[in-house]
Amino acid sequence: MARLNSPEDLEKFRKDILSKRDPDTPCISICAGAGCLASGAGDVIAAFKEEIEKQGLTAHVDTKGTGCPGFCERGPVVVIYPEEICYLQVGPDDVSEIVSKTIKGKQVVDRLLFVDPNTGEKTTRESEIPFYKHQKRHVIGNNIRIDPKAIDDYLALGGYSALAKAFFQMTPEEVLEEIKNSNLRGRGGGGFPTGRKWEGSRNAPDKIKYVIVNADEGDPGAFMDRALLEGSPHSILEGLIIGGLAIGAHEGYIYVRQEYPLAVENVAHAIKQAEEYGFLGENILGSGFDFKVAVHKGAGAFVCGESTALMTALEGRVGEPRPKYIRSNIKGLWNRPSVLNNVETWANVPLIIKKGAGWFTQFGTEGSAGTKIFSLVGKITHTGLVEVPMGMTLKDIIYKIGGGIPDGKAFKAVQTGGPSGGCIPGELLDLEIGFDELAEAGSMMGSGGMIVMDEDTCMVDVARYFVDFLTDESCGKCVPCREGLRQMAKILKNITEGKGKTGDIELLEALSETVAEASLCALGTSAPNPFLSTLRYFRDEYEAHIKDKRCPALSCRELIAYHIDPDKCTACMICERKCPADAISGGKNRIHVIEQEKCTNCGTCFEFCPPRFGAVKKISGEPVPEPISDEERLIKRKSREK
């Protein structure tokens, strides 16, 4: 592969690729993201390749493993072009039918189509599926069309044309202006205006500067960066190189958490290919600009997602954030001006340069321009990654796109912003998504995690969960975070175990003040948010736990008891057999009774009692009813009428 030495070389090469690709050629795209691979997509891809070869169709049909299209609940996902037919939960056994019926016969395999769980309606085309219809997939949309290991796929879709434009049709100052005018705000957590951050570095008088990709995605429940980095690594590289040009940096780092081995592999591969093609290295496309990038793996510490901690880790140290008052875009990595941005932020850069800031600001709101990818997870029908314009309401995201709450349960809250964020209750579902709107409601955008909770979720337990998480991940350097969270974790644990006492809420509030105001870094200062927001909207749950020793959601193990309703039990003996503690006394035709002293609250009986009986109940805050007499327990079966 000869290096491309000019923008003209690039366009000629691109035309060449496109001339060899017939848009009418069938293409079978199978998602090869980590989620679908975990559901067996690897076998599906192999099965397709084998079947296509067997049928002698290799020259006429393209088969490729692609980036993640986001509909993770229904993986493995397969989309067949040019018709855009979308098949879900495809297994290796479905492959031969798909090839003969759809590829050869041009017919649809009905049973693999999307079925709306509420209406029963089937949808054939990907873009018409309710999950996708209401999204605006500017950033993640290309994933299903790209084999992440094939740079030519990226070029075929127009990749690196923004880079050529930035280098040859704009000055670095104009590139910076474009990003400023786009009002792009950081997509990783802080929501800081990207253009302003870049400008600070550009103006800093230092010959050596750095641009850094924060791919340490540590927020539990968030995996959009993983999908982008795995699925379309070149879009991040392109953004990074453009950023380097704008601020005058010739060296970049991509810090990827080691829990994402596929992302590490795909981005390293992309770098090699970009170097071969001449998009990295010396004299990029003949511009005279040099740029190189290295991948650094994280080693398992959430705190390294904090920008100063990340830079400290890049320097080969423990990820302790720095208590500095000079911003890292002026003095950052190795004390040089460093622009650190999130994966999704970088992925937006080529779009803005290619289509202009004016195009970008058409979407979203004034305070929050553009689109955002959210990971919609938890108690939601359609789990996965959704990209929507800022300003869409939470209600639309959860119900129109997410398909609402499964199993007929009631919505309770949606947690946004990861461990630094908060829970938003039902009365605020009309909230229009945006950085400032979420902050006002007591939460934050964070990296875009959106965890939906239903009536079975205990909000005190949610607060305890996040404080435990942060206690584990705290670097331990400063007293407020290390010691404050330590004490908060103890109190919350006691409350969920029925040992809460009067004064606990006030003490938690006092601790929250110190942790929020005096911690060294944002992990600490935002740590009280989950507690404060659940207290704000669900104070009654705290009081029930403390005063009545009752868990309204029937979730906290030490506060619930299991009881078999004698009116509903049919003595089927399923729970008696499954009970790991031998705590159920039953037998044929004898209504079952749980012996409370033996019961370990594992919940197995509750899980296995057949739904048509629904005899096992959870009780909290009141005494368990006395068992009925032995005589009453005997079931007299009616004889069958002939």
Added chain:
Amino acid sequence: MSEILLQIDGKKVNVREGVTVLEAARSVGISIPTLCHHEKLEPYGGCRICIVEVEVSGRSRLVVSCIYPVAENLVVKTRSEKIDRIRKMILELLLAHAPDSPELKDLAKVYGADRDRFEKEASFCIHCGLCVRYCAEIKKKNAVGFIERGIRKEICFIPKIAAKECWDCKECFPLCPTSYLQAAYVLTQSLAFPSSSSEAVPEE
């Protein structure tokens, strides 16, 4: 180097550029409590007890004075209801570890900190880091360091190095506010020093 004029607790202070708010305050006799600070060592910013309120461009925020640099027309308040409340809480959190530390007891009196607000914790190290930093920055021996993170963080002597260096040095011992350092040293010496005798004779 230019002169900076700022205001601390209503007092006008004139210092050269590059100085921290803590140093500026001390230069005019205003005392701000510290636990992890030492003139010979790089500022650490770990104990957070030196927090003060600064007002710049009409906005007010809490910063640690041991690191925050002076700026022209900066308005600083070293005491307020909020500052005192936070300092009291920091002390109470630390007293749960080291209730008998002289430094902590003195400060507790000033801020009304209750040593029994929190249940006693097992370890009496307060992680001021003075020992680790002194050995690294001044002695450059790195005989004692940190291990782990968060609530599992501890100081740890490196037996091979400590056996050689500490006997004749021990300059970090008087820095420790809680005597945890001395206890850790003696424990390491008796359990892990390379030579078998408990009175470790330094190797030549």
Added chain:
Amino acid sequence: MDIDNHRIDQIIENHQGEAGSLIQVLLDIQSENNWLPREALDRVSEKLKVPLSRIQHIATFYKAFSLIPKGRHEVHICMGTACHVRGAARVLDTVEDLTGIKPGETDLDFKFSLETVNCLGCCALGPVMEIDGKTHGKISPTETAGVLKNYE
């Protein structure tokens, strides 16, 4: 120790012997050797001219490293928020009972090492249990026994 000084020196060379690459070097040693022996830390300290105390802090600060030998099979239970909301805590309880160890521990036969992980990024498939890099999604407590039986 299983990994020898020669191999350690090679790994250091691969990262151009830069002090900033310390964590990358340790990750490579951990990945090849499955744990970080004391002698390996000494060698890295010597070659990269970095104090042992700093290496020790790094090896204990980051979850990826182990200073003790690990079992043949690494069992990771995801405790991320999405998995938590779908009942990951019960999966963990069951696995603890089945293996007899708690997170951070290895059993006496060196068969299983158990760890909790704060989000593997497969949130749509929660609860998730990962063994030797293989992801088992939508796992219920009762299914874990069957999965673990497959490992020798």
